[in-house]
Amino acid sequence: MFVLFCGVGEAFDENLTNTSILVFNKQQESLLLDCGFTAATNYWKYAPHPLDLDGLYISHLHGDHFLGTSLLLLRFYEEQRTKELHIFGPAGIKEKTLQALELAYPKIKDKLPFSIVFTETCSEQEINFKNFTLLPLTSIHAIPSLGVKISSQGKTLYYSGDGQPDSNLLNHLKEVDLLILETYKATQEVPGHSSITSALHLAKTCQAKELALVHLNRDTRKDSQTLFQILQNNQGIKVLLPAPGTICWL
Numbered sequence: 213m214f215v216l217f218c219g220v221g222e223a224f225d226e227n228l229t230n231t232s233i234l235v236f237n238k239q240q241e242s243l244l245l246d247c248g249f250t251a252a253t254n255y256w257k258y259a260p261h262p263l264d265l266d267g268l269y270i271s272h273l274h275g276d277h278f279l280g281t282s283l284l285l286l287r288f289y290e291e292q293r294t295k296e297l298h299i300f301g302p303a304g305i306k307e308k309t310l311q312a313l314e315l316a317y318p319k320i321k322d323k324l325p326f327s328i329v330f331t332e333t334c335s336e337q338e339i340n341f342k343n344f345t346l347l348p349l350t351s352i353h354a355i356p357s358l359g360v361k362i363s364s365q366g367k368t369l370y371y372s373g374d375g376q377p378d379s380n381l382l383n384h385l386k387e388v389d390l391l392i393l394e395t396y397k398a399t400q401e402v403p404g405h406s407s408i409t410s411a412l413h414l415a416k417t418c419q420a421k422e423l424a425l426v427h428l429n430r431d432t433r434k435d436s437q438t439l440f441q442i443l444q445n446n447q448g449i450k451v452l453l454p455a456p457g458t459i460c461w462l
């Protein structure tokens with residue numbers, strides 16, 4: 213598998229688009245993880261073959277993780293995509309996606325030249341999708357949020373979406389190849405969010421091979437001295453602070 217970070221920003225970041233991550237397996241099947249307000253343009257900027265996207269996984273229905281879907285679908289319409297698209301997301305994903313599209317671009321949904329297959333996700337209920345296995349896992353956030361463990365051909369990654377890891381998480385993440393964690397502040401725990409300190413702790417506890425930090429608070433990201441100090445004390449964990457366009461091979 214390999215992972216292409218299209219966006220790595222939090223909701224308000226004026227310099228970085230919303231966190232949105234493209235995952236490919238050996239068969240070149242692709243899955244986009246989250247698509248917030250500002251994510252769709254960077255998807256087009258970095259995806260090698262944007263019209264070929266197989267699936268979209270939405271962790272939760274906050275705008276910075278979900279409300280770029282309308283623009284994504286509109287551009288698929290504009291470029292006359294015909295391939296079926298699968299959308300995975302929490303309860304209500306079909307209704308919310310179609311409502312948002314109707315609000316943003318009225319009457320487009322009946323003209324889409326491709327079909328959309330919606331699947332509602334439930335915590336710890338595995339989904340087989342092409343040559344991927346998806347395992348949605350609860351993150352503790354202001355609204356229901358399901359991160360996802362993705363496995364394909366013996367490699368595994370976990371993407372948290374927004375939120376603090378649920379206590380059950382560790383059982384599923386032993387020796388995961390790549391942890392992609394939402395981290396908001398450096399050391400401070402903000403309710404419903406993780407921090408760099410707790411991300412490092414989780415990575416060490418589950419013996420992750422690599423940790424990628426995304427969704428950093430805009431001001432935390434600018435404080436390079438603090439970031440450097442924390443990441444210097446990384447307890448031997450390989451830590452990546454990806455930028456848009458960064459590729460990570462598993």
Ligand SMILES: [Zn+2]
Pocket residue numbers: 272274277353374
């Ligand atoms: Zn959120």
